[in-house]
């Protein structure tokens with residue numbers, strides 16, 4: 001028997017494009033008590049009490065069995081909720097799972113992946129995992145959707161967030177419709193925050209088979225820990241998604257919990273209404289400080305801080321980020337892009353959390 005040859009490092013054995021890959025960096029999830037957590041756009045309120053009851057009911061003996069591979073009950077409920085058919089719905093392990101599946105379907109090799117910049121920073125990571133050529137839809141400070149530029153992108157799929165992240169700016173259906181008429185690939189409207197907006201693209205699905213709308217239970221339903229999201233699209237698209245997803249991609253507990261949340265519409269409406277009121281009050285307070293703040297149709301703001309001397313800029317934004325962190329208030333800072341580095345993204349918390357934030361900002365402005 002011949003001696004085994006020198007062993008290659010695992011990195012050398014991996015696909016070449018994986019060697020240069022950088023994992024997505026999620027917002028900090030701090031350990032311990034006492035944090036005001038306004039960095040990952042979670043819901044400050046708990047999910048419907050009916051969710052806990054549904055999870056408890058699911059958590060017993062039945063866990064020895066695999067979940068329903070098609071999440072049938074949840075698919076049907078989601079379809080009903082949006083006035084669609086179950087064939088138009090695919091449930092995912094968070095909407096990140098759906099975004100990943102869409103990239104797996106349409107990106108890689110010759111198939112370029114388009115995404116908005118600034119935008120959700122997972123899109124380029126997913127494209128890189130697929131070794132898909134990235135093609136960017138670049139915004140300017142107005143944050144308006146340039147339909148002509150978007151439609152001209154040489155990509156098989158185009159991801160953009162509406163309302164947008166990190167700005168909170170919503171895009172009009174009229175613009176999305178013009179894009180759908182002109183773009184040659186699949187348009188993915190990532191509507192993670194659409195429950196906080198006045199408009200959404202669901203009504204366009206009937207007319208445009210090249211549209212996919214993605215949604216999540218993580219934000220408006222307060223279920224980030226459960227990991228449930230979904231895609232809405234043509235039966236043809238949903239069939240493609242079903243071909244490439246894990247057969248048991250959503251566990252039993254998550255299916256049951258998400259269904260209970262969706263069915264408790266009065267609770268959902270009350271929570272969303274409360275968050276929108278807090279958002280609108282706080283946006284006014286930031287503007288009253290003289291801080292430019294994009295109009296938000298989401299559950300966060302994108303605001304350009306000014307220090308006690310009225311200065312703004314990257315050092316000021318970073319300085320406030322660090323001051324807040326020292327005082328156990330977490331927000332998000334994106335220093336790497338010229339359109340984001342003067343700003344902070346701040347999630348809408350409870351009224352008490354927003355008061356804490358405001359008091360620490362007052363302190364920073366006095367001492368800075």
Ligand SMILES: Cc1ncc(COP(=O)(O)O)c(C=O)c1O
Pocket residue numbers: 040041093094095096097120161165190192215216217218224227228229
């Ligand atoms: C724009 C956008 N899309 C998708 C997601 C992911 O949501 P989920 O928790 O459903 O994976 C997020 C999470 O922050 C997001 O900001």
